[in-house]
Amino acid sequence: MTRYTSATDADRAEMLAAIGVDSVDELFEQVPEPLRLGRGLDLPDGLSEPEVQARLAALAARNADADSEVCFVGAGMYDHHVPAIVDAITQRSEFLTPYTPYQPEISQGGLQAMFEFQTAMSELTGLPISNAGLYEGPSSVASAGYLAIGATGRRRFVVSRGVHPHSRETLATYSVGYDAEVVEVGLEDGLTDAAALADAVDGETAAVFLQSPNFLGAVEDVEALGAAAKEHGALLVVAVDPMTLGILKPPGECGADIALGEGQPLGNRLDFGGPSFGFFCATEDQIRRMPGRIAGETNDVDGRRGFVLSLQTREQHIRREKATNNICTAQALNALGAMIHLAWLGREGYRELGELLVRRTAYARERLAAVEGVELLHHAPVAREFALRLAAPVDRVLDSIAAERGIAAGYPLGREYPEHEDGLLVAITERRTKAQIDELADALGAAVAAERGDFVGDRTTNSPQGIS
Amino acid sequence: MTRYTSATDADRAEMLAAIGVDSVDELFEQVPEPLRLGRGLDLPDGLSEPEVQARLAALAARNADADSEVCFVGAGMYDHHVPAIVDAITQRSEFLTPYTPYQPEISQGGLQAMFEFQTAMSELTGLPISNAGLYEGPSSVASAGYLAIGATGRRRFVVSRGVHPHSRETLATYSVGYDAEVVEVGLEDGLTDAAALADAVDGETAAVFLQSPNFLGAVEDVEALGAAAKEHGALLVVAVDPMTLGILKPPGECGADIALGEGQPLGNRLDFGGPSFGFFCATEDQIRRMPGRIAGETNDVDGRRGFVLSLQTREQHIRREKATNNICTAQALNALGAMIHLAWLGREGYRELGELLVRRTAYARERLAAVEGVELLHHAPVAREFALRLAAPVDRVLDSIAAERGIAAGYPLGREYPEHEDGLLVAITERRTKAQIDELADALGAAVAAERGDFVGDRTTNSPQGIS
Amino acid sequence: MQRESARTIFEKSKPGRRAAVLPGAEVPEPPIEELIPANLLRSEPPRLPEIAEPEIVRHYNRLSRRNFDLDSGFYPLGSCTMKHNPRLNERVAALPGHARLHPAQDPRRAQGALELMWLLQASLSEICGLPHVSLQPSAGSHGELAGLLLTRAYHADRGETRTKVLAPDTSHGTNPASVTMAGYEVVKVATNEDGGVEMDDLRAKIDEDPDQVACLMLTNPNTLGLFDENIAEIATLIHGAGGTLYYDGANLNAVMGHSRPGDMGFDIVHVNLHKSFSQPHGGGGPGAGPIAVSDRIEPFLPRPQVLRRESDNGGGPSFDLDIDRPKSIGRLRGFQGNFGVFVRSYAYILSLGGDGLAEASETAVLNANYLKARLAEGRAGERLPIAFDRHCMHEFVLSGKPMKRELGIATLDLAKRLLDFGFHPPTVYFPLLVEEALMIEPTETETKESLDSFADAVQEILAEAEAEPEKAQRAPYTTPVRRLDEVKATRKPVVRQTLS
Amino acid sequence: MQRESARTIFEKSKPGRRAAVLPGAEVPEPPIEELIPANLLRSEPPRLPEIAEPEIVRHYNRLSRRNFDLDSGFYPLGSCTMKHNPRLNERVAALPGHARLHPAQDPRRAQGALELMWLLQASLSEICGLPHVSLQPSAGSHGELAGLLLTRAYHADRGETRTKVLAPDTSHGTNPASVTMAGYEVVKVATNEDGGVEMDDLRAKIDEDPDQVACLMLTNPNTLGLFDENIAEIATLIHGAGGTLYYDGANLNAVMGHSRPGDMGFDIVHVNLHKSFSQPHGGGGPGAGPIAVSDRIEPFLPRPQVLRRESDNGGGPSFDLDIDRPKSIGRLRGFQGNFGVFVRSYAYILSLGGDGLAEASETAVLNANYLKARLAEGRAGERLPIAFDRHCMHEFVLSGKPMKRELGIATLDLAKRLLDFGFHPPTVYFPLLVEEALMIEPTETETKESLDSFADAVQEILAEAEAEPEKAQRAPYTTPVRRLDEVKATRKPVVRQTLS
């Protein structure tokens, strides 16, 4: 008997007898001898529960997490408060342990939650159709490309450089398979270059991809930018941050055909990047091209209301090579967490949260831009994240602030935007207080000053370089 | 509307109308005007969920807990591993949020769990009757005193000094109400002085109280000591550590009338001392004198098996001033945790755990006693905890080891035993590895040496005095 | 809820199965007999179940589905304050700094915990209107015992010995039980037609032998849900006789931020953190029963007490545990009390704030009066009259006497029939004074819709009973088990499983 | 399970209610229009539900009770490996150092996370017998797509363009779907009478145009639960044609520690961490689909890859994220993959150890063969014959064809009737090749008792159907809803709630 199993020696004997073999080895004889491993796996012996826990805790202790540091890093995933009821509910066995609701009669809980989730996401984005969730943000962007090819028969994507770099890269990766071309349009003072975009879109364009707020935090004028797509019959695909949709005009009202995004800010942990979920909403006419599961309302033989996986004919189980997407296991539990978070926020709370983010962000942006050696990287309107330019090496400033103040000051834009080696992206959530913002301003001032001193003059000042 | 409530203005208006009043204030008019507070409570304004969490996390961060220190402290509560399934199950709403199972038809889950718990505790102690749990250890000792008075009509308790100091003090506190006398019997080389005990017990003695392993970790010969109680018709009450009963002879086989103890080591967190639970087992003839809830098996009108709160006629709801005890709300959830832990350990695992504790304890005792400046405080057999004598001030040694090694080295016996100002009590659990024990030996050697140096000679060595 | 037949975990056991795997010994493994004398050892391990982890989880998950809980629906159990249990409180209580803190930790390394206790004490002190608090008692009844021992110590300190504790006939059973445990004699005081203390009877009981009056224990609002308007006069009488006035705080949820026991004249108050302060009830605990007391009682408080020291050097204050309290009644239990409960309740107080607590009480009172009004209508108004017809506070008591007489269904039948409608029934047959009593406490966290549907259910059951009383008499029908034979369970108690 | 009628949370909404209270702004509060141009702002907030916290908890707790889950009972869903989900893994995944780690954290301050990924990669590499691992794919199908894009990159790097991917007709639907997404054409390969690849057909399909063969995707044991004994020869053929061999690892649970895909000749393997490695299925995710590959495929792996650097100064190794991979196919998603899933699966591997994994597979195979034997008896043996009569590995496929013909009840009816017996039905109507298929995978964590009672239930349903086929045809009866109109749901899809 190994961990989590029940077969005692007596059980084994009875079972082997019923099967009519003498040993389990006999059952493995169908594996040709040369292909049998013939040795134990070269892995450590199993450990007891307290030992495993100690081992994992020791690993975890070597990460600087958002409890041990004050986290101003965003770049697509945000340190939002996850309401306690989200954990309490999603950890219930009944939600945690079943699989995809193939048997709707005994899966009404999960199916109804999907239906509610779809309703909520549809409300958020202003588009009538939502699926029940995809893997995460960037691969959802890539899936939108697949849909657009199917819908338009074209194979050319025009993508704003304001779209998350991971999304752009994922779209490019997938596009090799799609045999599609990806054309990028640059930014001007933080916003998608409208003229360049209009130039880039043509009659061969399957879709135009925008993000708002974009990666630099700037709120795009999606409606205006989208005109080029409309004109040429391309789909308008807009990636959005679900925490801003209480405030910003929903993509559905801006002419978007598809609105999608990374769902992490809604009820999901940071988790070093996953699992979270992607949401995916579209106009009515795309319903049979949607990727992923969709729950639908129906009734049972007694007329009782119920929910099922609807439109399964789009999916790979039935359509196989003609499926609208290959996605199968997705992120149901994460989408449930989002729905609970949204219900907890509620109509008013959701709007208020958006307002809180916008106001604290405005305060932080002004406060930080006023720091000596710090200036705005762009002047476009922002909602919850903004970009600065530092007059000192960004990585060294970040190291110093982390080591001395226990603050993760932001995301160094140079990682993905060579043109912004001096750029720092700062994100705000409702967990970032005024006091923390003020301390960041102070820390940034001190660190930039120290590094500039270092840089232009004396290199002996003890600017920290190690990490805590 | 305040937090967690639902009454909107519209609701309020409708409800007031139905009641026939104009305002809620009118309902409060039954409180005479001079007794109305007439001002707001002098408490801070309510906080949002993330703020409350941050506030509590900041407080928690100022405690050195058994994750941040290696904990060799015992003294009645122990740093055992709580299996993950204990948390997962006890946090289910269905166990967490109902109250006492007054309506058995909709409380079969809780009642059956109590019945299982009683069975398990009865097995552990070797006594036929168990209740469903009391507050915690020491007050269970005091409750045994009340039972003994009722059973014998006598009002004199003889208590070994090996019984937990908190238990002895609690018994003394309650005994003022019982109008009972408490007589203490000392220890000899760690064990209850058998001759003194025999002298102390007389025909007026209601009960003899022993603990095994006792507070100094020594395993008592309960059977031999108990003879004095038997002889004089006093009840024999034995406090036990539930983690040792896979190994040690159960009190029921040693002539105990009552076996009880602190339940924390079974499936309960340290929690700075509570909530945990007390267990309380007795011989058949005490069944109608037992304190606390007892679940019993019965059947429903259709013959279906079921469980109810049985023998409620003992309890205060029915018996009022004649109740066997005043306890009402007890510690049901904590007892459930214990039952799950015991099921998880299982028959073999429970015994193995006892063996592991005994062996690691023997190793640690030998290892630490071999350290220069350290010797055994007593030579009696031990199971999971043992007492040392240090040749340097215990508090200073503890401070030093905590600050320099992040180890909570043990419990300073001087806190409760003035005769053992130089005593240190060291506890072992399955979480304490050989490596940790070895490090403790090393740390103890270094600290004792440093403090002795300090003490006899140079006070300038930098022995730490602050705390981390 | 599940209808499958009950099987205990012992019955699912099979020799050789197990869940736990333990760490290796790592140290020498001599036979145990070499470490502990054989005569002190156990011969056979206890017959704990042998079962693998997956089946343990299934077993207890299934059992859980045989429980009705606060998150399943309306739970108007009078006197129990079944209010919402915020999961935030569970989360903060589980932080390692709280949950993994050893109770014997050096106070200098447990400053956060001691400060939290101090802050909770200060909050309860303000809410109760009494200057000193001990968090030690583990539940309400433990607080009662503490209060009575404090009373005894207070009188003893003045060289007095008093023998009697007064309590109204509506008092909760723990009150008289605690009185006896504390070595006093209970003297019952009658209830007047407004549901309050019958003043003449009180005077008579005091005048009998004022020197023997140690204490009067009172719940206010009382267990009828009514505020005793004579409380000031009662206090004068008791204090005049030299007794203490004890406040059973089970009903504090009615008056938080509106009226304070200290201001009413009470000397000692217990607070059930598992009622007004949202600690989940856990199927019968854990809870906590802190006590708040006046200056004259303070010297006798249990030890240890949390001590706050201002810093000499301008830093923050520090906290310690004070055991040097010579007049203390001593300990009532081990360590510092149910700290995990303190964390939850303090989080709750922080969440609501002062105004929030006052609004919570307001809404509790509004909800109770609304439900009372709904149940004064129609059939319920006739068959289930209110015991004392006044505005109530946070709860109210109906009498099923006419219902029983006229329809032949007892309060118990109504309660059982309510189970089929998906409600937890009210507290029944308490207070004893009201015949066929139903004690209903909705709490502030229920919606108007829940109250309405409960009222509708009661009306429907009464209507049904007119036509078909057996329906209620034989209820419930839809629960995992139907009515259970409690008499058998007490006559021939089977309190553990027989194992082979 | 509950029978109450479904109401969505939107239907429980009432204007003005709310759960969340937000922190105060703390900063100046100008109108939002002063911060963001009005034309970019929303006019009306989305109509999210308005509801207080207690009712949200009740709503989702109630919904949960309308789900059957792994902890409710036997869940032999073929191809899905519904094994026990240890709660230990949930606990360690929730540690703040894991759960609260920002994905863009500087690798130097995320060393524990990167080391954990590296350790998991090393473990999967050993289990699969392939030297390199990328953890990035989010699920099995994502791994498939990765594998096909790797194949494309590999061939492109050699200057080749190939267009065809071969897959047996028993393959899972994600395989062909992934093939199309990756820009290839699917070529079906037939199944032989032993349930394996029909070698002649395979040769024919290859020979048609060997230069166009990019890849063969195979599940082994295949979706019939049978190990393809010709795998070595298959590998030779595919490699001979220049194609890659892709292993769909959904069935890895059969062979852990017994046989390794790398040793069988596979170039690319995906592993479903939510199957063999105990990640809970979450009602349809999250999961993860790491891929293991051979040396020749390694240069093309997605980026970033975890990099281990030995220390120069004798200290421990350090870890980094390598994005400088010029031949990489690029990213398949954001950040580093489903890290929380990695934590759980690594904890699982640590718990079982090498031998434990091998024993898990052994017991999975034992359980499947035992259940197969029990279902070869009596009525089931007659009406539900095994599709391919050999010893199976961890699962097996029965055909309901005789049952349908002789008793008039379809596989679907049997499945629905099983619901009334408290079981989750097997996977049905897959693989497509077997008529009226029932695909049964008990996993290693089930008890013999569970297997026996499932077998008994099947026998009983068949017996019942002889007398009364309508019983199964109209089943289920005891579930929260009965058979649902799926046709209507697809014809006139209602995929969101209409709000007023």
Ligand SMILES: Cc1ncc(COP(=O)(O)O)c(C=O)c1O
């Ligand atoms: C009025 C009243 N007094 C005292 C108690 C006893 O409190 P506890 O159960 O916390 O001991 C209760 C509740 O059970 C009560 O309702």
Ligand SMILES: Cc1ncc(COP(=O)(O)O)c(C=O)c1O
């Ligand atoms: C055989 C087989 N292949 C592929 C998959 C796809 O895996 P996933 O659902 O993780 O994308 C599955 C499971 O759903 C499967 O059973």
